[in-house]
Amino acid sequence: MKNILIVDDHLQITEVLKEYVLKEGFNPIIADNGQAALDAFSSHAIELILLDVMLPKIDGFGVCKTIRATSNVPIIMITAKGEDYHRIMGLDIGADDYIVKPFSQSEVMARIRAILRRIERTEENQHTMDHLTYDNLTVYLEEKKVAIATQEIILTKRELELLWLLLANPEKVFSRDNLLDSLWGIDYFGDARTVDTHIKRLRAKLDEFSHPNWKIATV
Template sequence: MKKILIADDNRQITDILKQYAEDEGFTVYTAYNGRETYDLFTQHDFAMILLDVMMPEMDGFTVCRKIRETSMVPIIMVTARGEDYERIMGLEIGADDYIVKPFAPIEVMARIKAILRRIDRKFDAKLNEQARDFDNLSVNLDTFSATIADIPVPLTKKEIEILYILMEYPNKVFTRDNLLDHVWGYEYYGDTRTVDSHIKRLRAKLEEYDHPHWNITTVWGMGYKFEVKK
């Protein structure tokens, strides 16, 4: 059975979600503060972490940052309704998805299963070629790493996946929906603003390095492409 961790200081929420997750066949661990969440993460191999933003002792953002120092385990952040900065911050520091309170437990289960199915499909594909290189840029999906002129570029998992997809088809325009399908999966419930936010942060990071022969450009009214300059 796959193990998931549900972290929220509201015991009513954790109890309900635990019951739903166990009914789906998961082995469920629960945590009620950030420190307990991180301690459990270090002790178990979780397939998924559902992480509330507002928790005592250590908030969800801090926990997510600490986890991302050593692991790419899928993380869904739970944010407050109307707090857009929480969703943006969660994606910025490496969360895979977010869900807004109040929510229906069945929706949470759908999000969890969608992400796990996408990961399973990628694993089953067993692609021989997991690296892309162009000019001074290298991206590797096996290690989730990127370099420009052999200098490591600190990108999140999603930023690396976006860059990899764009590099795979130079000068091809990807619509926002295309990128949602390729990177987040067909079952993703979010909207295209998620793509725009990730592209904006990705470009800001890449602009810190010299790359005169390529760039990620916006094709107005259509989407984005990895532009190769002659």
């Protein structure tokens, strides 16, 4: 049974999310503050994290940054309605997705299923192709590494998958909806700005190193 880590300091919310997760056949692990979340992550094999932003001891951003330093585990941030800067910041520091309060059971579970399906597809693809190369860029899918020439670049799991998709389809033009469907899943409920944020962050990381013969272009 896959472990889902639920991090929120409001008991009512954790109880609701716990019920959702149990109904879908997952095992919920609860943490009510940032430090407890990090402790739980270190103690259990976690498949996905539902992470509130406003937490005691260590906030959700701090938890996300700490986990991203060592792991690409999927993280879905939970933000309050209207707090766009929270959603943007969460994506910038490596969150895979976000859910806005108040949320519905169908939305939460659709997001979880979409991310876990994407991971399963990626793992299946590893058996047929483990790396792609274009000019001085190489993406190692199984090892989750990206290099320009001899310089390794640290990407989040979503950034790596986005780069892999673009590299596997050179010269193809993807719409935002294409990318959302391919990487976030057709049942994704968020808006297309998520794609823009990930592309911007991916470009910034790649542009730290010289690559005069290729680029990620916007048409």
